[in-house]
Amino acid sequence: MNHNCRTTKQTFLRRDFLLLAFLIIVIAPTLAAQQASDTMPADTVVADSILVARTPAPPISVTVQDLPNDAGGSIKVNWGLSPDDVAGGKARKYRILRAETIDGQRQEFTEIGDVTSGATEFIDGNATSDVEFYYKVMAVNFLSEDNETIWEATSKSDEAGPVKSSAQWFDWRRINVFVGVIVLCGFILYYINQAKAGKKLFIRKIAGLEAVDEAVGRATEMGKKIFYIPGTQDMDNVQTIAGVTILGRVAEMAAQYETWLEVPVSRSLVLVTAKEVVKEAYTKVGRPDAYQEDQVHYLTDDQFGYAAGIDGMVVREKPATIFYMGAFYAEALILAETGNSIGAIQIAGTAMPSQLPFFVASCDYTLIGEELFAASAYLSREPKLLGSLKGQDMGKAVILIAIVVGVLLETFGIWKLSNLFTVID
């Protein structure tokens, strides 16, 4: 009996154990999995049917064209917004796919970039010129966490193409500048021809240039030096070229009056050019023997080192006349004030608008902007050069008329004249 009871008990125990084992091995993981799926975000487990529901409608009317007015290598892709590209809609970004053609064989589509929703244009800047490309635009809905995409639902547009990029021979966005240059050059060339034909041209008096003769004469009378500072920029700056051009005229006067002209420069190429110009000027007026090699000399490329060097020379040697002709930056006032402190007659000319007030305050005469460029013609009185000044003035008249007409039209909202003057960099 006891044995039977024990056997029955053992049988129950074994059944309980098996049941427990079954629970642990089979049911527990299922329950745990169920529990885990309850606590996980709903979006991490997404059935295909759910993804289909989240898929945005594809973009419409995809068009491709070679980007105009460029050097090739760029294709412009345009499309119409997906109907789901609305606030809170399913189209959250667009992905651009591209397939290129190699040896007549079309390759697989690959992703080349993404743009945010609302965009309708993508510039593919890596499209090799003269190679055929096909494009598709994909509307994308997605969920991401910590920059990791959890799910993504996409729909592709129809493909567009083939299209090839190619380099253009004219940038049509710059046609306004082209017309402006042609008109201005036309005026200048016309008046140069008029001057060559012997027509008298009226050029207004420029006080600063009228004073050049007086300034050189003063130095001669006082038996002191003339300093000529051609700015701190190199020969690739037109202001420096203008400065060196005026130097030639001043050097001629200095040679005629037998006055010592000293030209400290801050650039090696300016040194070479200025030496040649001064030497030629002395030769031109029949005084090649008066030219000295050390009249034109290099100081330093460093802006403030150059200013310090010239200041030292000015204070020690006390020149009667100082010319500042060219491009200047912060050193302008340091130089001009030092020159002013020793009582030198100073004539400055620059096209740096920020430095003009300093020169006006410290110098006796200042050539403002365009007057610097007019100086060579004014001093030489050569008809061809004077003709170019007249042409320049006509250009100014055209701009003046355009400004007045533009102001009137814009004021009355008649026409967007200012659009004609938009310049593309």
Place this chain on the structure above:
Amino acid sequence: MRREIPLLITGIVGIVFVLQYFIPHFPFNRMNAWFSDWFSIVAAFAIWLGALNLMKISFQKVFRRKSDWGYAVVIIMSFLLMAVVGFAEGKGFRDQGTAFDWLFQFVYTPLSATMFAILAFFVASASYRAFRARNFEATLLLLAAFLVMLGRVPTGDVLTGFMPEGMRLSAVASWIMNFPQTAGQRAIMIGIALGLVSTSLRIILGIERSHLGGGD
């Protein structure tokens, strides 16, 4: 030929530079970069011309005992010191902690900063001279400067706080800067632009040639 070849080169390069602005096609689209590189290379070699000229003039001053020859000694010593230390340091001469860097940081930079700082005093003396009411224009300048300077600091608005906002000194200063000042500056800029075109055209066509060392 000495003048014709430079004129020809100037003319061709000038025209090419004008064209490259309007033509995006190769090789025009690369020319700006190429010419800039070439200019940098030429200028880098030319620096020796400047350095040698500086040394030549300075040595001549010292040997001939010209006036102020002592300054020439300073130039020579400074030049040689920087050059010798720079070359001795080798490739990494600009690295932090090198002797060249020390000279740059503790000699060159303070000297440069000193020169720049002097500008503040020169601005004061130049302003004092410029703002004297000698005639009508100078008085106008003085008045405009006074209003702008006062309008740019809080004191201006404190003094005129009782007035409507648009008539306070800060508004007046902004108006002067935005309208009369901008208009004047733009007029100068237009003149400069036209002058640049005219000068460039004269140089390209060879009408202006004095920068090449003389007239015809």
